[in-house]
Amino acid sequence: MTSPELQYVVVHGYRRAYRKVGSGPALLLIHGMACDSSTWDRVIGPLAEQFTVIAPDLLGHGDSDKPDGDYSIGGYANGMRDLLTVLGIDKVTIVGHSFGGGVAMQFAYQFPERTERVVLVSSGGLGPEVTPLIRMLTLPGAPLVLAAATARAWRPFVAAGLRGLASTGLGATRDLGEVARIYESFAEPRSRAAVRRLTSHVLDWRGQYVTMTDRTYLAQLMPVLVVWGRDDRVIPASHAVNASHASLTDVRVLDDSGHFPHKDHPQRFVELLTEFVAANPPAAYHRGRWRAMLRRGDQALLETVSDPSSPAVV
Numbered sequence: 185m186t187s188p189e190l191q192y193v194v195v196h197g198y199r200r201a202y203r204k205v206g207s208g209p210a211l212l213l214i215h216g217m218a219c220d221s222s223t224w225d226r227v228i229g230p231l232a233e234q235f236t237v238i239a240p241d242l243l244g245h246g247d248s249d250k251p252d253g254d255y256s257i258g259g260y261a262n263g264m265r266d267l268l269t270v271l272g273i274d275k276v277t278i279v280g281h282s283f284g285g286g287v288a289m290q291f292a293y294q295f296p297e298r299t300e301r302v303v304l305v306s307s308g309g310l311g312p313e314v315t316p317l318i319r320m321l322t323l324p325g326a327p328l329v330l331a332a333a334t335a336r337a338w339r340p341f342v343a344a345g346l347r348g349l350a351s352t353g354l355g356a357t358r359d360l361g362e363v364a365r366i367y368e369s370f371a372e373p374r375s376r377a378a379v380r381r382l383t384s385h386v387l388d389w390r391g392q393y394v395t396m397t398d399r400t401y402l403a404q405l406m407p408v409l410v411v412w413g414r415d416d417r418v419i420p421a422s423h424a425v426n427a428s429h430a431s432l433t434d435v436r437v438l439d440d441s442g443h444f445p446h447k448d449h450p451q452r453f454v455e456l457l458t459e460f461v462a463a464n465p466p467a468a469y470h471r472g473r474w475r476a477m478l479r480r481g482d483q484a485l486l487e488t489v490s491d492p493s494s495p496a497v498v
Contacts, residue, residue, distance in 0.1 A: 187225045187239070188232075190247055195266050201247035202240040202267065206232030209300070209461065210273050212264065213239040216282025216308075217318075218366040218379050220246030223281065226450035227457075234458060238276070240267055242284075244378025245369075255381040257394065261290040265298065277301040277461055281446065282419065283308050286386065289396045292406060296474060300466035301407040303457060306416055306443050310423040312391035318418070319391060321383045327376055334371040343368050355415045359442040397426065402477055407464035409434045411456060413441030413448060434460065 188205040203221050211231060215223045221239040231237050241248040243263055244255055253259075264287065268276060277300050280288030285307025292299040308314070320326060333342075343364045350361035369375045386394040412424040414437050424435050436456055441448040 187222050187228050190221075190241070192247075193267070193270055195263070195270060198243060198249040198251055198253070199247075200240060200243065200249070200263075200267055202238060202271075203228065204236070204238050204271065205229075206235050206237045208235045209466075210268075210276040211235045211237050211457075212268065212276040212278045213237060214264065214278065214280040214284030214287050215239070215242065215245070216284050216306075217382060218245065218369055218375070219282075219362070222246075223362070223444070224446065227446050227454050230450070230454045231457065235277075235461075236273070238268070238271065238273065240264070242287075244375070244382065250372075250374035250378050252377070255378060256385045257286050257290045258294065260287045261294050264291050265295055268298070274298060275300050275466065277303065277466075279303040279305065279457065280307060281305040282443065283382070283386070285309060286394070286396070293396070293399060293402065296402075296406065296467070297469035299406060299469075301409070301461065301464055302403070303409045303411065303460065304427070305411045305446060305453075306413060306419055307410070307423070308386065308392060308419060309394065309396045310426050311395065311397070311419075312393065313420050313423070314387060314391050315418045318383065319387065319389050321380060322388050327380060330370050330376050331373070334367065336371070339368065339371060355440070355442070356417070358415070358448065359417065359444060362444055362447070400427075401481070402474075405473060405477060406467040407434070407460070409456065409460045410436065411445055411453065412437045413443060413445040414439050415441060416443045418443040 188203045190201045190203060193200050213224045215221055220241045224239050228237050228239055242260060244250045275298050278288045278291055285304040286309035288302055288304060289309055292302050346360040346364035349357040386392055410424055410427045412421045414421050421437055424437050427435050438445045438449055438452065446453040
């Protein structure tokens with residue numbers, strides 16, 4: 185299924201590309217690192233039958249501008265707020281994949297009054313482990329290696345090989361089609377620079393050092409759904425277990441799925457998301473409740489995880 189055509193708006197002097205389609209409650213779909221809004225191709229149409237779907241290309245990605253600017257996770261959250269404001273959308277259910285999951289959590293943390301629900305898909309920010317290929321991007325000399333690895337002479341052959349392996353149907357290679365797209369995007373120097381800047385804000389050669397696990401107790405004030413692929417080789421599915429132990433109790437791990445469960449099982453993903461929205465009224469921000477939860481801090485989380493009635497991973 186083809187995504188709706190890209191639209192463009194200039195915010196703070198930079199062109200932002202986005203897709204907007206449908207009507208009804210607003211869903212904001214945020215893609216992962218080095219991807220773009222087309223990652224949602226298989227689900228954006230069905231979701232648009234019930235929702236207003238906004239799927240941007242993050243700054244530094246896709247058809248959005250790639251300035252020498254702020255690629256921090258907080259900066260991206262601010263960018264999503266500003267885009268929604270320009271589009272006249274006050275509140276959203278925010279859906280984030282991989283790095284986009286970290287942005288979704290940061291958005292909900294910074295702007296709870298504008299967040300109705302949160303959906304995390306194979307999300308960053310729930311533990312340190314991440315594939316060595318991503319950790320390598322933080323090493324000295326990585327830009328030169330990427331430039332050489334994506335040289336025009338062999339780029340088509342490498343990309344075709346990755347796509348060929350993805351087409352075998354083997355679980356170990358299912359995500360290589362997306363890897364091929366990311367690899368091709370690194371041929372553009374500005375894309376490499378943006379991803380390099382992005383990774384420097386959230387991880388180093390040891391893994392992710394920016395996480396939201398110290399603030400997940402705040403999820404008691406907001407509905408949160410976590411979706412993971414059991415065979416994820418980018419961010420391990422064990423992070424879904426981390427989520428279930430950190431008050432994020434609506435956790436779904438899908439069999440026969442890798443790092444892109446919304447692409448591996450689009451129909452099931454749409455069903456899960458639609459059912460989650462229907463079953464959970466929008467969060468209503470109340471400053472007093474937020475203040476009380478912040479004052480209680482980790483104690484609120486301890487009370488939740490010690491409750492034997494807390495749901496387990498499905």
